[in-house]
Amino acid sequence: MRAVPEHSKPESKKAYRILMILDQPFPPDIRVENEASALAKAGFEVILLVLAPDARAPIEDYQGFTIVRRHVPPKISNWMRGLAGTIPFLSWYIARQIQQLRKQYSFDVIHAHDLYMCGGALRAGKRMGIPVVADLHEVWVSVLTRYAWSTRFPEKLFISLRRWKALEKKWTNNAKHVIVITETMRNRYVGLGCPEKKVTLLPNTINTEAFDRYPVKEDIIETHKSAYTLVYTGTINLHRGLGFLLDTMPLVLKHCPARLVIVGDGRIRPELELQAELLGIADHVVFEGWRPQEEIKSYILASDVCLIPLVKCEHTDMAAAHKLFHYMYLQRPLIATNCTHMQQMVEATDCGAVVPYGDHEAFASCLIELYKNPTRRKQMASSGHKAVLERYNWDHSVRSLVEMYCNMADKIDSNR
Numbered sequence: 001m002r003a004v005p006e007h008s009k010p011e012s013k014k015a016y017r018i019l020m021i022l023d024q025p026f027p028p029d030i031r032v033e034n035e036a037s038a039l040a041k042a043g044f045e046v047i048l049l050v051l052a053p054d055a056r057a058p059i060e061d062y063q064g065f066t067i068v069r070r071h072v073p074p075k076i077s078n079w080m081r082g083l084a085g086t087i088p089f090l091s092w093y094i095a096r097q098i099q100q101l102r103k104q105y106s107f108d109v110i111h112a113h114d115l116y117m118c119g120g121a122l123r124a125g126k127r128m129g130i131p132v133v134a135d136l137h138e139v140w141v142s143v144l145t146r147y148a149w150s151t152r153f154p155e156k157l158f159i160s161l162r163r164w165k166a167l168e169k170k171w172t173n174n175a176k177h178v179i180v181i182t183e184t185m186r187n188r189y190v191g192l193g194c195p196e197k198k199v200t201l202l203p204n205t206i207n208t209e210a211f212d213r214y215p216v217k218e219d220i221i222e223t224h225k226s227a228y229t230l231v232y233t234g235t236i237n238l239h240r241g242l243g244f245l246l247d248t249m250p251l252v253l254k255h256c257p258a259r260l261v262i263v264g265d266g267r268i269r270p271e272l273e274l275q276a277e278l279l280g281i282a283d284h285v286v287f288e289g290w291r292p293q294e295e296i297k298s299y300i301l302a303s304d305v306c307l308i309p310l311v312k313c314e315h316t317d318m319a320a321a322h323k324l325f326h327y328m329y330l331q332r333p334l335i336a337t338n339c340t341h342m343q344q345m346v347e348a349t350d351c352g353a354v355v356p357y358g359d360h361e362a363f364a365s366c367l368i369e370l371y372k373n374p375t376r377r378k379q380m381a382s383s384g385h386k387a388v389l390e391r392y393n394w395d396h397s398v399r400s401l402v403e404m405y406c407n408m409a410d411k412i413d414s415n416r
Contacts, residue, residue, distance in 0.1 A: 016409035017045040019107040025054035038398045040064030084116040085164040094120020115140035118171040131176035142315035184318040206325035207394035220298040226259040231303035236266030241309035251364035256371040265290040308336040312357040328384030333377045351384030
């Protein structure tokens with residue numbers, strides 16, 4: 001096996017060509033951007049096919065790779081994804097789009113982002129004799145038990161977990177390689193029959209070079225600075241544990257002047273806003289809504305403590321929140337719930353504290369203790385920052401992805 005220095009270029013006579021497929025508007029998507037940019041820098045030709053409600057230019061050169069957009073109206077996109085495990089409209093559509101794109105671009109592999117994109121990728125790959133890489137950003141089958149749209153009427157009527165579990169096993173076993181974000185995810189797919197050598201670990205660590213380029217917005221920092229500012233950044237959904245966080249705030253406010261800033265949006269945001277009002281804490285909670293990625297840095301810098309209050313379940317036990325590394329890198333202590341992978345990370349790096357999900361007293365006590373102990377907050381912040389610089393950064397993590405593709409390119413060369 002070829003030794004792969006950081007961002008090395010494959011030595012093939014022709015560049016190895018990778019077609020990535022995504023069903024979200026792009027940009028932004030930090031993980032996809034990091035992967036595509038790193039592979040382009042390593043000498044691979046990367047085309048990103050975006051099948052999404054994205055009306056921007058149909059073709060765009062971006063950070064060394066090519067974006068090809070095929071506009072799909074929001075309702076149709078959501079409908080196809082929701083039915084993907086029951087009626088394979090999405091798989092048929094993806095396969096057709098890939099085959100049509102092959103008339104314009106040649107490619108050696110199809111790289112599908114998220115499980116529900118794999119059916120169409122595998123269908124097209126089989127017809128064209130091209131391998132497929134399944135890049136699993138999360139355990140989709142577990143996610144479906146937690147999202148608001150998939151667990152509430154009427155959408156839940158169209159979700160078959162039994163069918164999804166069968167497809168998960170079939171698709172991951174048929175893929176040439178499977179990419180996961182945590183060791184616990186790796187263990188899951190090895191348990192489903194994937195050989196260990198076929199599963200590549202690619203954590204959601206921070207691209208410090210890109211993050212450093214984001215400007216610091218002093219107005220955001222000044223607006224949200226308080227005697228004790230707590231910050232949550234990310235999507236607002238059922239499994240994010242924000243209801244648990246709000247229920248904890250009255251206990252915290254009895255002992256310290258906390259101000260909670262929630263940066264993000266989602267289907268249940270109105271419910272959370274109502275919850276804050278009913279709890280009598282609306283004056284201490286700010287819902288900022290969705291903000292561009294480059295502004296997230298300033299919200300974190302405005303904080304004294306950052307929060308990851310995830311609901312503990314199968315999905316979150318295997319998850320690695322990108323925000324964890326943001327908080328660590330910007331030297332902010334954090335409090336996370338006891339989801340398996342998250343707890344292991346926090347305890348191993350001493351970047352924060354862990355509390356049992358659902359234990360309001362423990363969560364409140366932890367927040368109050370950190371308010372009273374700025375020295376301990378500083379120690380946690382320093383430990384987290386050091387861990388990111390030494391290990392939990394994108395330059396370190398991406399080597400596994402580049403090595404995987406270099407090995408695939410070598411096999412193509414040997415057969416030419």
